[in-house]
Amino acid sequence: MIEYRDIGMAYGDNVILEKINLTIADGELFVLVGPSGSGKTTLLRMINRLTEPSQGDLYLDGKRVKDHDLRQLRLHMGYVLQTSSLFPNLTIGDNITIQLEEAGVKKAERRKRALELLEQVGMEAEKYISRLPHELSGGQQQRVAIARAMASQPKLILMDESFSALDPVLRRQQQELLLKLHQQSKTTVVFVTHDMQEALRLGDRIGVIKDGHLRQVGTPSEILQKPADQFVADFFKSARPRLGTMAELLASPYTKKTKEKNSQSVNKVEEIAVLPEIAGYLKFAYQGENYQITTSDFLHYLGKLGD
Amino acid sequence: MTEVINTISSHQAEILQSLVEHLLLSMEALLISCLIAIPLGMLLAHSKRAGEVVFQITSIIQTIPSLALLGLLIPFVGIGTTPALIALTAYGIMPIYQNTYTAIRNIDPNLEEAADAFGLSKRRKMFRLEVPMALPMILSGVSISLVMIIGTATLAAMIGAGGLGTYIMIGIQQNNNTYLLIGAGLSAILTLAMSGLLKFMSSSKKHFQVTAAVLAIFAIGLGASQLPKAFAPKEEEVVIAGKLGSEPDILINMYKDLIEKDNPHIKVTLKKNFGGTSFLFNALKTGKIDIYPEFTGTVLQGLAKKKVATPHDPAKTYQLAKKLMADEDQLTYLSPMKYQNGYDLAVTQSFAKRHNIKSLSDLAKLGTSLTAAFDPDFANQEDGYLGLKKEYKLNFKVKTMEPALRYKAIASGKIEVVDGYTTDPQIKQYDLVALKDDKSFFPPYQGAPLMKTAFAKKHPGIVKSLNKLSGKITESEMQEMNYKVTVKRESASKVARQYLKEHGLL
The missing domain is CATH 3.40.190.120 (Osmoprotection protein (prox); domain 2)
Incomplete structure (x- = not known):
């Protein structure tokens, strides 16, 4: 459990963070989201003490983080940066197990662990373990970086804008990978991003931060449905599902004309979303024509629009 | 070209020795430079101000002309290999330090942060990450230093440190292009060979390990070959130096043969082509060398502080020179050989x-x-x-x-x-x-060994041996010997020994 208690951070007159109180439970995937310069990364770096707060205390499992042994603390914590930050002179295997090497784990053991982890992040282990980072693509490098963060089987992994530098397709893949891994391991993950789509997709809970203040903490639906203030509402506005026009929907291969009559007449896509499902189908009439679409196709169509 | 080949083949041993001297001096300087510059660069890379200050200092050293630096060091550490090593090391530090410092500073801060966040110790961070990442650039600094050091080491001959520069120096002195070509050519070849080796070493980890292992075996072998010397019964070493050219070279070889024959416990080391008159004179007074042959005329006109008119009579000239050396500098001037070199x-x-x-x-x-x-x-x-x-x-x-x-x-x-x-x-x-100077217009120049009076008193045996040459060697004999060495390219030691044997001195 991570507890921020009255945390403040200031460089001279420049206040970065003010009175932050936040508790992150074990096993949670917690996302800190906010525009750049909001202080979210600073908040993250306090956990592994790359930054020390100027006020308040941070507690890890009930003990002040500064009372933990720094080396042990960091050795048992995963960290994934924005760039993959793999060490260019070390093989993929050595990169993944660098913390184990520091902890004095035997070479054979390390190799075994590296192979396991590569498989877990969906890479051909034997093929990649001896390669150097520059031989891998950007997405592969970031997978390795995630594997590296899991090497010491940490209770906690910190991720700082870890997918922000990837293109949308790769980003989606990595997000799915993270969700899958998190589900399997139930490791606590604190994830920082400026992308609210990403926050909504990943977070068990989300903390919205702006100008050094924590504006709201809640589940994605809480934040979408009951934004605490105008900023939060505006920030997530564009994240509301984009439904597109009727013309777009009708042009998709999912909608089929039917001979059935008396379907409910609709004018907007929103109205289809609230129709009752009839044997897996949504049936509607638009400008005198009758159509039907399976619910799963409809959701799939909306999902694709969201990207 | 044929002349170059002939000279090389007849001077094989000496050239090889110069080459080895040059190589050892350069490698020692390079090694010390690395040992100073690399740790310093790594240490200071994390503190910007100190790093920049040291950077400026090394750059300033670089701007001192090498010859001036060598000269400046003489009053403090004397002549020979010590000042040469210091000067070369001082030169070698800059490129290595600069590259090390820059390489470490240029490491992506994200990587440094990652290493910290993973809880790596300072040591592991340095040796597992920083050094390997910086290595290519450090090695290119070493390679720049290497080229500079081997080139500058040719100047070391000027202060008696030997090496290939000796040939360049004699070449200039005697207007002998063959020697110049040998000295300059070999140092260029040496530079190319060594930077090639360094390139090979840095091309892959395996090459590095193989080369390092071979070099280590060499070094151990070299060390082992020196061991018997260290345990051998203690011999007394006497250092005899000569000025540039064939004639002093022949003379000091005679001195060596004569001394070692009569005094088996003494080992004579020769420093041929050691330098100019005042350089040798100072080396003698400061005890860097024990004996060198000097001319009577030169003593009166160049070395004695008291200015006196040089007598036309050779015997008077010698007596005057002997007296002035004894009075002014407590030096003993043994009696001269027969020939005049005026x-x-x-x-x-x-x-x-x-x-x-x-x-x-x-x-x-x-x-x-x-x-x-x-x-x-x-x-x-x-x-x-x-x-x-x-x-x-x-x-x-x-x-x-x-x-x-x-x-x-x-x-x-x-x-x-x-x-x-x-x-x-x-x-x-x-x-x-x-032609005979029948009116004795030219001042007489007769050669004789010059040494400290204290040395002469301590070594009566050496004085006795050297005095065997007193009144020996005529002008035509000396001409003949010089001819054999400079024109016929025979070795000075061989010519010297032959003369001594023919005249029953050995």
Whole structure:
């Protein structure tokens, strides 16, 4: 459990963070989201003490983080940066197990662990373990970086804008990978991003931060449905599902004309979303024509629009 | 070209020794530079201000001309390999430090942060990450240093550290392009070979390990070969040096043979082509060397502080020189050999026969129609041609030219008279006659060993051995020996030993 208690951070007159109180439970995937310069990364770096707060205390499992042994603390914590930050002179295997090497784990053991982890992040282990980072693509490098963060089987992994530098397709893949891994391991993950789509997709809970203040903490639906203030509402506005026009929907291969009559007449896509499902189908009439679409196709169509 | 090959084959051992000296000196300097610069660069890379200050200091050292730096070090650490090593190391540090410092500073801060966040110790961070990442750039710094050091090491010969520079120095001194080519060529080849080796080493981890292992075996072998020396019964070492050229080289080889034959417990080390007059004189006074051969005329005109007119009588000149050295510098000047190595005027054998000329007075009688080629100094000095002209009432058409060219000019018949030194090998080479200075105008130059009086008292055996040469060796004998060494390219030690044996001295 991570507890921020009255945390403040200031460089001279420049206040970065003010009175932050936040508790992150074990096993949670917690996302800190906010525009750049909001202080979210600073908040993250306090956990592994790359930054020390100027006020308040941070507690890890009930003990002040500064009372933990720094080396042990960091050795048992995963960290994934924005760039993959793999060490260019070390093989993929050595990169993944660098913390184990520091902890004095035997070479054979390390190799075994590296192979396991590569498989877990969906890479051909034997093929990649001896390669150097520059031989891998950007997405592969970031997978390795995630594997590296899991090497010491940490209770906690910190991720700082870890997918922000990837293109949308790769980003989606990595997000799915993270969700899958998190589900399997139930490791606590604190994830920082400026992308609210990403926050909504990943977070068990989300903390919205702006100008050094924590504006709201809640589940994605809480934040979408009951934004605490105008900023939060505006920030997530564009994240509301984009439904597109009727013309777009009708042009998709999912909608089929039917001979059935008396379907409910609709004018907007929103109205289809609230129709009752009839044997897996949504049936509607638009400008005198009758159509039907399976619910799963409809959701799939909306999902694709969201990207 | 054939001359270069001939010289190399007849001087094989000496050239090899110079090459090894050069290589060892350079490698030692490079190694020390690395040992200083790399840790310093790594240490200071994390503190910007100190790093920049050191960076400036190393750059300033770089701007001092190398020859000046060598000269500046002499008062503090004397001559020989020590100042050379210090100067070369000082030069070598800059590129290595600069590259190390920059390489470490240029490491992506994200990587540094990652290493910290993973809880890596400082040591592991440095040796597992920073050093390997910075290594290519550090090695390129080492390679720049290497080239600079091997090049600059040729100057080390100027302060008695030996090496390939010796050949460059004699080459310039004697206007001998063969020596120049050997010295400069070999140092260029050495540079290429060593930077090639370094490139090979840095090309892959495996190459690095293999080369390092081979070098380590070499070093151990070299160390082991020195061991017997360390445990051998203690011999006393006496250092004898000579000025540039073949004649001092022959003389000190004679000294060595004579001393070692009579005093088996003494080991003589020779420093040939050690430097100019004042350099050797200072080396003797500061105890860097024990003995060197010096000329009586030079003592009076160049070394003694008291300025006295040089007597024309050789014996008087020697007595005066001996007294002044003893009074002024507590030096002992042993009795001289027979030959005089002073100025002379020479003509061809055929010319001398045709006009029946033996002395300068005979030459004067011939009148004014002769053309002479003189060294520029000789032509314009009172104790050279200006004085000589008055003394013998000579009147030549004078052309001044470089020493080596004069002899070629007379050999080709373009001129009739040249100046020179009485023991010049060219006299034999071109069939010339050195005319007798029958009015004793030229100051007498006789060679004799010079040493500290304390040294002479402590080593009566050495004095006794050296005195065997007193009154020996005539001018033509010395000419002959110089001819063998400079023209025929025989080794000085062989020529020296042959003379000693033929004259029953060995």
